[in-house]
Amino acid sequence: MKQKIALITGITGQDGAYLAQLLLNKNYRVIGLVRGYNSSNLAGLSYLGIKEQVELLTCDLLDISQVFKIIEQVEPKEIYNLAAQSSVSLSFQQPIGTFQFNTLSIFNILEVIKMLNKNIRFYQASSSEMYGKVNHLPITEDSILHPLSPYAISKVAAHFTCIHYRESYNLHISCGILFNHESYLRQNTFFVKKVIQDSIKITKGHLNALKVGNIDVRRDFGYAPKYVEAMYLMLQQENPSDYLICSGQTISLREIIYYIFDKLNIPHHLCQIDNQLYRPAEIEDMFGNNAKAKAELNWDYDLSIFQTLDLLLNEELENSQSL
Ligand SMILES: C[C@H]1O[C@H](OP(=O)(O)OP(=O)(O)OC[C@H]2O[C@@H](n3cnc4c(=O)[nH]c(N)nc43)[C@H](O)[C@@H]2O)[C@@H](O)[C@@H](O)C1=O
Numbered sequence: 001m002k003q004k005i006a007l008i009t010g011i012t013g014q015d016g017a018y019l020a021q022l023l024l025n026k027n028y029r030v031i032g033l034v035r036g037y038n039s040s041n042l043a044g045l046s047y048l049g050i051k052e053q054v055e056l057l058t059c060d061l062l063d064i065s066q067v068f069k070i071i072e073q074v075e076p077k078e079i080y081n082l083a084a085q086s087s088v089s090l091s092f093q094q095p096i097g098t099f100q101f102n103t104l105s106i107f108n109i110l111e112v113i114k115m116l117n118k119n120i121r122f123y124q125a126s127s128s129e130m131y132g133k134v135n136h137l138p139i140t141e142d143s144i145l146h147p148l149s150p151y152a153i154s155k156v157a158a159h160f161t162c163i164h165y166r167e168s169y170n171l172h173i174s175c176g177i178l179f180n181h182e183s184y185l186r187q188n189t190f191f192v193k194k195v196i197q198d199s200i201k202i203t204k205g206h207l208n209a210l211k212v213g214n215i216d217v218r219r220d221f222g223y224a225p226k227y228v229e230a231m232y233l234m235l236q237q238e239n240p241s242d243y244l245i246c247s248g249q250t251i252s253l254r255e256i257i258y259y260i261f262d263k264l265n266i267p268h269h270l271c272q273i274d275n276q277l278y279r280p281a282e283i284e285d286m287f288g289n290n291a292k293a294k295a296e297l298n299w300d301y302d303l304s305i306f307q308t309l310d311l312l313l314n315e316e317l318e319n320s321q322s323l
Pocket residue numbers: 086087088089126127128129178179180181189190191192194211212213214215217219253277279282283
């Protein structure tokens with residue numbers, strides 16, 4: 001049987017690396033698109049021991065001629081679109097660049113799929129941030145969208161672009177609406193990774209305190225290596241659809257900090273609020289209902305947020321000699 005080919009945009013990010021590992025284990029030929037090569041952006045693939053097994057190609061997703069050439073040449077069966085400006089915080093400083101990249105890249109890929117091969121299956125990384133100003137919990141696939149950041153606005157536009165191409169051209173496009181999901185490979189600019197890494201630095205005497213922004217909000221956190229399984233499952237379904245991928249639980253950010261501090265015997269007063277880290281707008285509380293993904297995809301997820309934090313803390317401690 002011919003080996004299946006998957007193309008992953010954003011392969012050097014947290015989700016890209018774990019998804020590449022999963023697909024390699026399923027005997028796919030995995031081709032990743034990168035903007036450019038440098039050793040630091042390949043760190044996640046190296047950490048998972050798959051740097052030599054994936055094939056990397058450079059591509060500017062804003063240039064449709066490059067996208068066309070690559071898809072024509074690679075002939076993928078599945079495309080996983082994980083490339084994005086994914087920082088909500090940065091999007092307040094760079095709204096135009098965020099919107100431009102996160103929306104035009106989708107149009108370019110979907111136009112090429114429409115022109116070249118309508119049988120290619122496409123996965124889009126949508127985000128729980130799209131729901132923003134929540135008026136009813138838990139969030140379901142039918143909840144009203146009310147984005148609260150340029151990032152979230154770009155993700156809403158991209159999400160509806162996908163729905164438009166699916167409905168108008170009968171393409172196999174599924175959107176995974178992922179809530180916050182973490183792993184060892186998360187960049188340290190994101191909250192949970194920062195809390196764990198900085199807490200370990202405090203125990204080693206390398207940092208005096210943990211400085212954070214608004215920690216009185218609540219979020220639904222999950223474990224990224226399990227979330228990428230749902231992406232794969234979506235593209236194996238006969239019919240495409242959109243799915244919430246979440247743990248179904250909520251926790252305040254303050255609780256996360258104190259849980260990690262208590263594990264490492266750090267006094268709570270070493271958590272300090274820095275007003276500079278507040279965002280212009282913030283989601284107060286958010287958690288989702290993952291029943292559709294569990295029922296239709298047979299996605300199995302039963303980790304509590306505390307089990308996830310334990311996994312993350314242990315892996316960080318094992319790798320913390322260099323901190
Ligand atoms: C679903 C969604 O998930 C991620 O976006 P995010 O939620 O912005 O992720 P984060 O880890 O930066 O913030 C989580 C929360 O933590 C608060 N917070 C407080 N103090 C600090 C702080 O010091 N640093 C950071 N980064 N956050 C802080 C911050 O204000 C926010 O309420 C991306 O994957 C995104 O692509 C995506 O789609």
